[in-house]
Amino acid sequence: MKRLQAVLLLGAVVLLLRSTALTALSARGIVVDVLAFATVAWALRHEAAWGASFGFALGLAADLDAVHGLGRHALALSLIGYAVGRLARTLVRDSLRTQYVMLLLATVVHQTWTVAFDLGSLGAWRYLGERVLLAAVVTPPLGVLLLYGLRQILGRPVFGHASLDSEPSI
Numbered sequence: 001m002k003r004l005q006a007v008l009l010l011g012a013v014v015l016l017l018r019s020t021a022l023t024a025l026s027a028r029g030i031v032v033d034v035l036a037f038a039t040v041a042w043a044l045r046h047e048a049a050w051g052a053s054f055g056f057a058l059g060l061a062a063d064l065d066a067v068h069g070l071g072r073h074a075l076a077l078s079l080i081g082y083a084v085g086r087l088a089r090t091l092v093r094d095s096l097r098t099q100y101v102m103l104l105l106a107t108v109v110h111q112t113w114t115v116a117f118d119l120g121s122l123g124a125w126r127y128l129g130e131r132v133l134l135a136a137v138v139t140p141p142l143g144v145l146l147l148y149g150l151r152q153i154l155g156r157p158v159f160g161h162a163s164l165d166s167e168p169s170i
Helices: 002-019 021-027 034-065 072-088 096-116 122-154
Strands: none
Touching (some): 002 034, 034 096, 096 122
């Protein structure tokens, strides 16, 4: 029950940030992919099943808020949540390098997937490249800085270490 409450609270905060403060940055050309960040952070903490579920729920809520077809964000974020959650069993999750790479990959995949549907002309491909590049430059460092600050505030690792039972069975 606590995990469900945390999902609802984090989802509400992320969607509120996306529709208020980050909209002003987006209008100035600064793309912060808070949806990918939240999905990666949740999947690193709770692994594959919860990562996919959180990504789907967050994506579906984001799709309801947008003017495009239903399912764009939901599909991409659920796949990202599942993939990061599966990798979380074998990664050093509290490594800043690991967090940076996961955020970079998730941001590039999410931005490419969601913006690619709006391409209609050759000039739009340039827009896609610029948007993905901007999001990839801004989101991972900002996300790692936020996770590092959270670790300092808590005084303990946020994600813990890789599971010991993840060794392959023969």
